[in-house]
Amino acid sequence: MPLIGVRTALIAVAAVSSALTLSLPASAAPVRASASRSWHLAYETKAGPLFTSFTAITATGPASAWAFEGSGSDRPSAYELKGSTWKKHAFPGSSDEEVVSASSSSASNVWAFTSTGAAVRFNGSSWSVVKTFTGGISSGLALSSTDVWVFGGDGGPAFHYNGSSWKSSASGLGLEGASALSPHSIWAYSPSGAAHWNGKAWTKTSLLTLVPKKELASRVVAGIYARSARNVYALASEGAESVGGPLVLLHYNGARWRRVVISKKVGEPLAIIPDGTGGLWIPVDIFVLNARMDHFAHGTLTTARLPIRSTRLELAGAAVAPRSKVAFAVGYTRSSPTAARSSAVILEYGS
Numbered sequence: 001m002p003l004i005g006v007r008t009a010l011i012a013v014a015a016v017s018s019a020l021t022l023s024l025p026a027s028a029a030p031v032r033a034s035a036s037r038s039w040h041l042a043y044e045t046k047a048g049p050l051f052t053s054f055t056a057i058t059a060t061g062p063a064s065a066w067a068f069e070g071s072g073s074d075r076p077s078a079y080e081l082k083g084s085t086w087k088k089h090a091f092p093g094s095s096d097e098e099v100v101s102a103s104s105s106s107a108s109n110v111w112a113f114t115s116t117g118a119a120v121r122f123n124g125s126s127w128s129v130v131k132t133f134t135g136g137i138s139s140g141l142a143l144s145s146t147d148v149w150v151f152g153g154d155g156g157p158a159f160h161y162n163g164s165s166w167k168s169s170a171s172g173l174g175l176e177g178a179s180a181l182s183p184h185s186i187w188a189y190s191p192s193g194a195a196h197w198n199g200k201a202w203t204k205t206s207l208l209t210l211v212p213k214k215e216l217a218s219r220v221v222a223g224i225y226a227r228s229a230r231n232v233y234a235l236a237s238e239g240a241e242s243v244g245g246p247l248v249l250l251h252y253n254g255a256r257w258r259r260v261v262i263s264k265k266v267g268e269p270l271a272i273i274p275d276g277t278g279g280l281w282i283p284v285d286i287f288v289l290n291a292r293m294d295h296f297a298h299g300t301l302t303t304a305r306l307p308i309r310s311t312r313l314e315l316a317g318a319a320v321a322p323r324s325k326v327a328f329a330v331g332y333t334r335s336s337p338t339a340a341r342s343s344a345v346i347l348e349y350g351s
Contacts, residue, residue, distance in 0.1 A: 039293060041307045042328070042348035043079070043086045045069065047341045054079075054330035054344045057319045058102035058110060062326040062350075065319070066110050066122070068099035069344045078112070078127065079346075086346070092120050092129050101139035101177070102319070103148075111148060113140040119150055119161075131166055133159065139177040147183050151175045158188075158202070171195075171202040179226040187226040194224060194234050194252070207234060210259045211248050216241045223272040225280065230254030233280060235272040243286050244268030249296060261301050267292065271318045276325030281349070283315040283329050289337050291315040293329065307347065308333050326350050 045052065052071040059065035065081040068091065076099055078091040093099075097116040104110040108124030117133035119140060131150075138153025146163030151172070158172025175195055178188035184199035193207040211219040223235035232252040237245050247269040249261045267284040275281050279297030281304075291313040293304045306313065315331035327349040334342035 037350070039304055039306050039329070039347050039349045041345060043067075043346040044333070045344040047343045049074075050334075050340055050342055051332065052342045052344050053314070053316060053332035054346055055316045056099045056102040056112065057317060057328050057330045057346070058104045058112075059319045059321040059326070059328055060104050060107045060110070062321045062324045064107055065321070065328060066102060066104070066112070067328070067330055067346050068102060068112055070098040071344075076114075078122075089127075092127055093118070100137065101317075103140050103142040105142050105144050109142060109145045111140055111142040113137045113150065119148070121145075131161070138175075141178045141180060141186070143180055143183055149178060149186070151177055151188065153177075153190075169202065171204075172197075175202065177223065179224050179232075181226050181229065185226075185229065187224050187232050189221045189224040189234060191220045193221055194232070194257070205257065207236065207250055207257055210250055210257060211236045212238055212262070214238055214240070222247075222269050225272045225274060227274065233272060235269050235282065237269055238262075240266050245284065245286075247282065247284060247294070249280075249282075249301070260299070261296065263294065263301055265292070265303075269294075270315055273318050273320040273327060275327065275349075276320065276323075281318060281320070281327055281329075283318050285315050285331075289314050289334065291331065304349075308345065312336070313345070 048071045054067045054069050057067040063083050067079045069077045076091045076093040078089045079086045097114045099112045100115050101113040110122040112120045117136045118129050119131045120127055121130050135152050135156045138151045141149040148161040150159045153176040155174050158169045158175050159166045174190045175188040178186050180186040186197035188195045193205050195202045195204040207221055208219050218239035220239055221236045226232045230253055234250040236248040243266040245267040246263040250257055251260045267286045270283045273281050282294040284294055285291045289311055291310050293306055295302050295304050312333050318329040320327045329347040332342045332344050
């Protein structure tokens with residue numbers, strides 16, 4: 001299951017115990033648009049307080065997904081896609097947290113990970129908090145109901161769940177997210193490089209020497225996607241001051257890492273997911289309302305057209321439906337950088 005490295009959105013959220021279906025806002029866009037070979041608006045909430053946004057998403061199929069919304073002071077909400085319709089559900093949490101990462105292995109094994117350290121699971125009928133980590137969570141990865149990883153990031157430990165208990169992995173210290181080929185072959189990233197899990201321990205490799213170093217910039221690795229043992233991509237940023245980026249795409253061929261492309265555009269890369277045809281989608285954001293979707297294919301990086309003008313859009317993350325070309329991206333839109341209200345949005349790319 002591909003991981004996405006997701007920048008934490010500026011949202012706080014909150015708590016209810018079980019998943020109760022709620023009525024949709026009258027002005028929301030309740031029906032998912034039909035799939036097409038372009039990015040389109042799949043769902044938009046009613047305008048709410050500033051920074052009302054979808055902060056994370058995971059997909060179990062082309063017409064089965066969960067997206068998570070926060071609005072600053074309200075409790076977090078989970079939106080489920082079934083068929084062609086998104087429905088809002090209550091979600092455990094508090095007004096001081098947001099969902100920063102989501103992962104799933106099936107429709108009855110969906111996990112959400114929050115900024116306050118909660119690992120929350122949907123078992124096919126309801127949401128419940130499985131574990132709360134005092135050090136916080138950067139992201140999580142669910143391979144099955146008995147095989148889940150949580151990454152602390154920022155120097156925090158990694159934890160592995162076997163279905164009954166959690167065990168700390170000392171060799172996973174500082175990892176921020178991962179992409180799995182199998183339970184015994186997982187690729188992860190930290191701000192300084194990549195790491196591989198062989199079933200027993202994490203082996204780390206620094207990648208910053210492949211990222212150009214510039215004055216007043218802070219280089220960082222921001223995501224990873226493993227397609228096979230000899231085909232792994234890592235996403236890095238040159239860390240330009242104030243605007244972020246330009247993004248740097250790195251590739252591992254089974255023997256060594258090399259740099260394959262450097263973008264000419266600034267902006268912080270947020271995630272890296274497959275496009276279902278051998279290429280990659282990379283959402284990029286210049287912090288406040290200047291988003292774009294980059295596409296890497298056949299050795300070339302291009303920018304896709306989005307249904308919302310970039311100066312009105314901020315992205316937070318992305319996900320791809322397994323074994324398909326259907327992809328999703330989440331974030332928010334507002335009329336201008338000074339507007340006092342925003343709407344959470346879900347974008348979709350179909351086959």
